[in-house]
Amino acid sequence: MTVYEPIEEFTDLKPPVTSIGVLGWIRSKLFNNWYNSLLTLATLYLLVKVVPPFIDWAVINGNWNTTGAACHQSKGACWSIIHANIRFIMFGFYPPTEQWRPLLAMMLLFALLLVSRNRRWWSKYLGFAWLAGLVVMGLLMKGGLFGLPAVDSGQWGGLPLTLILSVFGLTAAYPLGVILALGRQSRMPAIRYLTIVYIEMIRGVPLISLLFMSAIIFPLFLPEGVTINKIIRAQVAIIMFTAAYVAEVVRGGLQAIPKGQYEAAESLGLNYWQTMRLIVLPQALKIVIPPTVSILISAFKDTSLVVIIALYDILKTTQSTLSNPEWMGFSTEAYLFLALVYFICCYFMSTWSRKLEKELQT
């Protein structure tokens, strides 16, 4: 009987150098056939054409801490515009001595967001913490209590305003959207048609028309002598708009709940509200968490539209910096900086949404 032993030399044989390591990776990922090779070369050529001049402009010739006049002399990017105006861009007309308040409010918000990122910490208490947090943030911004000087909301601006409009917008729009979604599924025709008309109308028109409405028409709706401040009116428009989109997302969740769940709840003797609160909504809302986050993202981006009705959100403060003669003509730098701010916020939310989607997949 012959015993076959593995031959020593063969076990030690390595794959050819061209198919492993960096070389192998380059070959299989960039040059695996003729048109991919061509594509890679063309892209590399383009990158070489575009990236070094950009770095030249942005970094090597860039001005980081100069005056506007010096910037106008230079050929490079003028990042000094941000450095010199960061206070105004971030906080608008908020009194400089009270600036710590919006800063603290924003920190609070970011802390809450960070905590909520981890799903293991989701509980009733976190919900209460959010509610308390929102109240504290409002108090910090508004003042007038506990010895804080009151700051008129006309002076609110910059990043805090953007965040307030989107966070309060979604917080209020969410329950409203859930109610609208329930209305759309209702067995009562009058309720169903009212909500359908509302949802489809809002989704059919651009947000800007609602903002115009809040700015121009809404004052006409109120009896003589009653005025509501501009930020709240815009906030209401954003809430109405977002709620219609939330409603459609939640409806998707409601439709995904099998009929047996409703029947089981009924056979237990639960009434409509009990069925919804205890059986249907907890399941439906869980399914729609990822699309809800993407609504949050677009609500956050859409708050930039309040520029058109002249509210000083972070986009408007940047724009008014640009109309200062000293800094005129550096719009690219300023907008790139702003794009970075928006990108960081949205990227944070969208990676979170992707993570959630993976976790919730059951």
Added chain:
Amino acid sequence: MTAKETPSTTRTSFWHDPEKRAIIFQLLALAVVLLVGYYLFANTTANLKRQNIASGFGFLGKEASFEIGESMISYSAADTYGRALLVGVLNTLKVSFIGIILTVILGTLVGIARLSSNWLISKIAAIYIEVLQDIPVLLQLFFWYGIFYQFFPPPRQAIRVLRGVFISNRGLVFAVPAPDPIHAWMGAAFLAACLGSYLLRRWARRRQEKTGRYFPVFRVSLLLLVLLPLLTWLAGGAPTKMDVPVLRGFNFVGGRNISPEFTALLLGLVLYTSAFVAEVVRAGIQAVSHGQTEAAMSLGLRPGQILNLVILPQAMRVIIPPLTSQMLNLTKNSSLAVAIGYPDFVSVTNTTINQTGQAMEGIALIMAVYLIFSLTTSVFMNWYNKKAKLVER
């Protein structure tokens, strides 16, 4: 709950009968809506009367007396508000139409690039999608509009890109063929070619169903679409005279001018929306399982046929609904033109509101026009969904 199954001998009390309760709820809801509506209406009429603002759509027939930067139909300040608004609607349609075509092309390319086996291309597409999706479209519009003023010279030092093509801070100017009666005939020939290819396709499909013989519809219709207008052009004496832009005074005269506003709007909308379209296209392609391709290959179909007959029809079913909603989004976002001064419908209506003070009517018009756009789209969507629905055995 509808009919009760068990006939109960005891009369249920009024409040515990779900049907009666439902009626009361609905009446209450309607009453609240009507009351709120009436309250707002009463306030509004009182306010309008107090501020002496006219109401009704009578202003549409009055003279607009404001100029509009660019228009597809003839318009002057002496025309009516109605015509000014029509100019606005046409401008909105123009930017949306061109924008949608470019978005679909660019989005499809990026979506395919995202799935490319080429690492570099795939990563660049991923960065493109992530970055452009996460920046508000209004900021993108401002950015592109700002670039025109920051980096491009005034017309006198305009950058000459090609012969007869200039870029300056007044926009892009390029030479166009001088007007000639033959152009109308070429347009007609093109339409005829479109009709011809449609009929050809129907005939080819019927023949294939009957005899199984394949006809190269795509190549023949492409030939038709190119050849017919070309032949008409040749028949018209092949006019080659160009209308070349010339610098006169402070600006160019002649040629076709694309304003910075239009360019910035188009660029912003197309780049922003194409990032979303790319994701839609990627999802659609990934939704068709690889087994389909293998099955088609084992049937002996050629790669082109596999794409045409097996993959695309299935991917389209997934792609079209979200794609239409992206197109609608682009159309709605085109209303941001008001922020950079392109005279779209919202922008013209805004000017009208400022001049007449009739905000109610103006905003009602804006909403009505956009509602018509979205209702038309959803009618199309319902038709398509019915057509594309899986026919199951």
